[in-house]
Structures are given as C-alpha cells and as structure tokens.
Amino acid sequence: MVNTPVFRLTKWTLTAVVWRSFFLQACWNFQRMQNLGFCFAISPVIKALHRAPRARQKAIARHLEFFNTHPYCASIILGVVAKLEEQAAQAGDDEAREAVRVKIGMMGPLAALGDVVYWAMLRPALALVGVSLVLFGDYDQVWLVVLGPICFVGLYSIAHLGLRIGGIFLGYKRGVEIVKELHRFSPQQIARCLSFFMAVMLGMAIPAYPLLKGWRVLDSRMLGVVLMALLVGLMYFGLRRRISVAWLFYGLVGLAILAAYAGLF
Amino acid sequence: MTSQLGLVRIDDRLIHGQVAIGWVKTMKSQHLVVANDAVAEDPMQVCLMEMATPPGLGITICPVAEAGLVGSREEVNGKRILMLFSSPGDVCRAVENGLFLKELNIGGLRYSPGKKQITKAVAIDEHDAEHFRKLLGYKVKIQIQMLPTDEPVDIRKYI
Amino acid sequence: MDHIIWLSVLGAVRALDYAMVGQFMVSQPLVIGGIFGALLGDLPNGILIGALIQLLWISIMPVGAYVPPDYTVTGGVTVILTLTLVRQYGFHFGTSMILALGMSIPAGILSGKLDIAARHFNVRLDQRAESLAGKYGLTGIAWANLAGLGPAFLRNFLIYLLWLGPGVWLAVKLSGSMPPQVVKGLGLVFWILPALAFAVVLEIIAKDRAHWWIAAVFFSVGLLLLIWPGEIILALAAALAGATAVVCWRRKW
Numbered sequence: 315m316v317n318t319p320v321f322r323l324t325k326w327t328l329t330a331v332v333w334r335s336f337f338l339q340a341c342w343n344f345q346r347m348q349n350l351g352f353c354f355a356i357s358p359v360i361k362a363l364h365r366a367p368r369a370r371q372k373a374i375a376r377h378l379e380f381f382n383t384h385p386y387c388a389s390i391i392l393g394v395v396a397k398l399e400e401q402a403a404q405a406g407d408d409e410a411r412e413a414v415r416v417k418i419g420m421m422g423p424l425a426a427l428g429d430v431v432y433w434a435m436l437r438p439a440l441a442l443v444g445v446s447l448v449l450f451g452d453y454d455q456v457w458l459v460v461l462g463p464i465c466f467v468g469l470y471s472i473a474h475l476g477l478r479i480g481g482i483f484l485g486y487k488r489g490v491e492i493v494k495e496l497h498r499f500s501p502q503q504i505a506r507c508l509s510f511f512m513a514v515m516l517g518m519a520i521p522a523y524p525l526l527k528g529w530r531v532l533d534s535r536m537l538g539v540v541l542m543a544l545l546v547g548l549m550y551f552g553l554r555r556r557i558s559v560a561w562l563f564y565g566l567v568g569l570a571i572l573a574a575y576a577g578l579f
Numbered sequence: 580m581t582s583q584l585g586l587v588r589i590d591d592r593l594i595h596g597q598v599a600i601g602w603v604k605t606m607k608s609q610h611l612v613v614a615n616d617a618v619a620e621d622p623m624q625v626c627l628m629e630m631a632t633p634p635g636l637g638i639t640i641c642p643v644a645e646a647g648l649v650g651s652r653e654e655v656n657g658k659r660i661l662m663l664f665s666s667p668g669d670v671c672r673a674v675e676n677g678l679f680l681k682e683l684n685i686g687g688l689r690y691s692p693g694k695k696q697i698t699k700a701v702a703i704d705e706h707d708a709e710h711f712r713k714l715l716g717y718k719v720k721i722q723i724q725m726l727p728t729d730e731p732v733d734i735r736k737y738i
Numbered sequence: 739m740d741h742i743i744w745l746s747v748l749g750a751v752r753a754l755d756y757a758m759v760g761q762f763m764v765s766q767p768l769v770i771g772g773i774f775g776a777l778l779g780d781l782p783n784g785i786l787i788g789a790l791i792q793l794l795w796i797s798i799m800p801v802g803a804y805v806p807p808d809y810t811v812t813g814g815v816t817v818i819l820t821l822t823l824v825r826q827y828g829f830h831f832g833t834s835m836i837l838a839l840g841m842s843i844p845a846g847i848l849s850g851k852l853d854i855a856a857r858h859f860n861v862r863l864d865q866r867a868e869s870l871a872g873k874y875g876l877t878g879i880a881w882a883n884l885a886g887l888g889p890a891f892l893r894n895f896l897i898y899l900l901w902l903g904p905g906v907w908l909a910v911k912l913s914g915s916m917p918p919q920v921v922k923g924l925g926l927v928f929w930i931l932p933a934l935a936f937a938v939v940l941e942i943i944a945k946d947r948a949h950w951w952i953a954a955v956f957f958s959v960g961l962l963l964l965i966w967p968g969e970i971i972l973a974l975a976a977a978l979a980g981a982t983a984v985v986c987w988r989r990k991w
Binding site for chain 1: 757758759760761762763764766768769771772781782785786788789790792793794795796797798799800807836839840843847857858859860861863864867868871872875876879880882883884885886887919920922923924926927929930931932933934935936937938939940941942943944945949950952953954955956957959960961976977980981
C-alpha cells in the first residue's frame, strides 16, 4: 500500500458514537437482534477509518453480524471496538478479527451485568424511592410529590448516562484492559447493596402506608397494619404461584366487589 | 457429598441476563460451570465471566472435555450446578468424554447466514441438527426454552 | 377530539423511549403520570396514578430476546382515562382509577404482542439493510435502522387512539351504570393496591434469607416509630441510618 495515512479517531467521532448509541434498539429483530443498531452506532468510526469503498463495505458487513447485549453496557463494547478498529486500520489490516472476537466475547457477560445491575436492581430501587416520596408525600405540599419522578429520573440518569458516555470514552482509552477495571469496580457488590437497600425500604413501607393513610380495622390502627401485612402475604403467595400481576389485580377487584356485596365495609 | 447437575443449557452468549436472573433464581443454582474451550484459554473472557456471575454464586470455567469431571472438584462439591455450553457440538463432545446427561435446555443459538431460524432465539444448521440427533441417541431429552416462564418445546419437532 | 390525537401522538413518542430509543426512563409510568397530569391540569394526581402503576410492574423487564407486556402503555392510558373521568365527568377518583387500570391492562398486553410482531417484521428490514449498504453505504444502514421506529410509533399511536376514543366513551358508560357496591369495591381496591405492589417488591428481594430478616426488623422499627411518636421524619431517618448500617456491615462480607 502506498502512503498509508495515519488514522486517528477524534473525540468528536466518539461523541457521535455516544449520540448514535441511543438508537441501538431502534430496529431490534429476532434474527440478528441489535446488529443494525450496533452498525448504526459504530458507523462514525467506520467512516473515519475506512475511505476505500471495499474496506468500508467489509467493515459494514462485519458489524452487521449478530449482536445483543444490554443497551447501556453496549457503550463499553462500542468504545473497545472503536479502539481495536483503529489499531487494525493503522496496521493496514481491513479484517479486524480481534475487534470481532472481543465484541462477541463481551456481549454475553456485559448483558448479564447490565440486566442484574440496571434492570433488576437500580431501576426498581430508584423507582421505589420515587414512589415512596409520592405515596407518603403530603398533598398540601405538591413539591414533595413532584420530587418523586424528578428524583427517580435524575438519579437514574446519572447512573446510566455516566456509564453510556464514560463507557465509550473509557473503553476507547483503555481498550480490552477495561475489563479488569470493571472487575475491580465489582458491580455485583453494588447490586447486592441495592437489594439490601430495597429490603429496608420495603420493611418500612409496609407499616407506614396503612398508618399514614389512617387505616382502621375495628377502630384499631394496629389491626390496620396487620390487615396490610396479611394482604401483602396473600399477594406474595399468588406471585410465587406464578400468577401474573395483571391477574392478581383483577382478582383483587373481584374480591373487593364481593366484600362490598357482603357488606363487610 | 456429590454435586447435582441442575440445568445444562446451550447458549452461545453463555452467561447473560436470562441465565443470571431467570434460570439461577428458578433452579436455585449455587454454582455456574462454563464449559468452553475458547473462554478457558482467554484471560479476558475468564475475567468477564467472573464479573458476570450473579451475587452469591461460584463459578468454574473449564475446557469442554473436562465438563464431566467438574463434579469432583472441590469448589463444586455438594452444590447445585448450572452448566453452560455454547454449541451442540460441545455438548456432544462432553458427553462422549463422560458427562452424564439426562436433560438439555437450549436457550439461544444465534443466527448466521446458512442457518435456519426455528424459534425466536434459536437458529440451527444441518451440522447442529446432526449433533442433536446424536444426543437424542444417547437418550438425552432436549428442549428449547428461553426463560423459565416460557413453554418448553421439544427439539424433535424441528429436526 | 383534537386533544385525543395530540395526546396519542405524545403517548406514542414517549413510548419509543421504553425499548427503542434512549431508555432514559421518561416513558416509565411515574414520569408520564407527571407529564400527562400536568397537561390535563392535575399534576399531583397524575403522578400518584403513575406511582401506583410503577410499583405494580416494578420488576418486569425485557431480558435479552424476551418481550414482556408494555405496562408503560398501560400507565399512560390509565392516567389519561382517570383524569378525564374525574375532571370532565366528575366521577370519584379512586374508583375511576381502578376502572381505568382494569381497562388499560389489555392495552399493555396488546402493545407487547404487537411489539413481538414488529421485531419479526424487522428481520426483513435487516435483510434489506445488506443491499442498502451495498448501494448507499453507511447512509443505507442509518435508514434501515431508523425505519424500525416507524412501526413502533404507529402501533402505540393506534393503541392510544383506540383507548382514548372509544375507551373513554366505554369508561363513562360503565362508570354511570355501576351498582353502588361495585363503586365501593373499586374504591377499596384503590386503597389496598399498594399491598400488591409491596408483594411484587418482596418477590424481587426474596432470593436471600437475610433480606427477610432485614425487612422484618425494619417492619417492627417502622411500626414502633409510627405508632408511638407518629413522626414520618423520624421513621425515614431511622430507615436511612439502618440502610447505611446494613450496607456497611454487608460490604466487607
């Protein structure tokens, strides 16, 4: 090859990747899943590195292969792949086998990580905080109620935008080494702490709700709490029997109407 | 005490959300075993797998040929195991090397050109089908089931 | 009529956030409750409805290739239906909310089913992408990827339209003709709905026995603090201190 130019990615290229990574699941399909989204997100990198049409087509083809991971954790993979693609282009290699190998190796574990930390723990925990603010907020003070959603979205945005922007830039900076850093960061521990946090919140919320809403059974506040605990137990039993939330809801409606006809309240 | 083989699953993404959240919880698994040659050789992949292990579980990563012997390792002793393979060919090889298998779950086999998509998450080619037939010959019950809440589908419908 | 179309457009746009674009969580019921509430002139009640629905489906998530019912659609439709019933027709708040929720759950299920169909349809877009890429390069990829947004928008728009048009009419008819016992029963469900929601949270954390103990301890702490001095601030402070202590204690282990 004559006169190989030195290809380097700028921070603007990476910023474009960050913006495009938000569209990762726009065309999610059952055959190759997030492949189009990934190719769409990585295209600023392809554009910057491959000028020759043949090399560019090859790059598009290899990033159109099957891809599926957690939409937030994909940022780390995008960053690492950008780095490896750059290295390959600088070496004049238009196959970039290493990039493809790393991409495939990382997508499963990072999906597990994102699902456990974000979907299973962080989102429920922060939603619980927001909902508690709303349920226990005083209606004379609207600001406390409004704080609920703001708190939820605000805290959650810090957590996910931090990973999505930081993941791409750090992934690019460190390359494959980022895996070790993630390991040290110990995301599983975070998930664990969050689940303890939820246990505490839940323990408090179960007695707080009937007491603050002034439930009384036979004129006793205590029995109101007992009723609440019993209802939670009953619903939990239903959930353990794999009855869906929707059916439990309809069941609850049916029971309440029956109770009303029986004149229980 | 011996360990129990709770679930053996083929999933080419190995550990991911469906395994870490769905199956581990339902099967009450205590230890993950990833039987895969490429992963066992690659320190980066080992690191990733350790990171992706759900809290409270142990993990063992071994080459496919050693999958049958994993039960005798110390860290696995007495635990309920969830074993992951990435392809039907690997499972075949493990069974031929002494893994005792009664049931096999298929979670995900990604699509690539030349494969036939048989369910939402599973695509196989003639090569895979051959391996499945061989496993059926070893009296292994093979079912496609993505999540514990899905209906299991018998592989014999498709091969 | 006009505002129904606008609300449907807004509902369909924010629904894209749920799985397609961004996942910024603005499509979560807690947040859309606020948005629709503000638009319909009752912010606090909009948020309250959103909060209750958020709790009910707090643990549901799309894991890998698994597509659950889209309860965010349920949330949006419930908020609009309830506030319409309450503000335009003067029906009772709790009763209307439960009726609206009961009517909107099928909307979420339908949206989830249509989502699965769309993801099968997207396979064709993916196949077209290869030839598009051959002709137009990266621009072709961008078209194919963004084309996936069209069916998603249309699907949610039509669901909102269906539930806000004939849905409101049906809800008004039902509300007007309910026997008093049914009204009373629905009103009761509004108050005991958090029990179901708490059970859902309990199911998330129930994997570990230690969680049961912690929840039990704080159940008693909350009970004592609330019965005795009756101060929510004190109870919250205790919860926070307890949570920190538990997290610190568990971390080293």
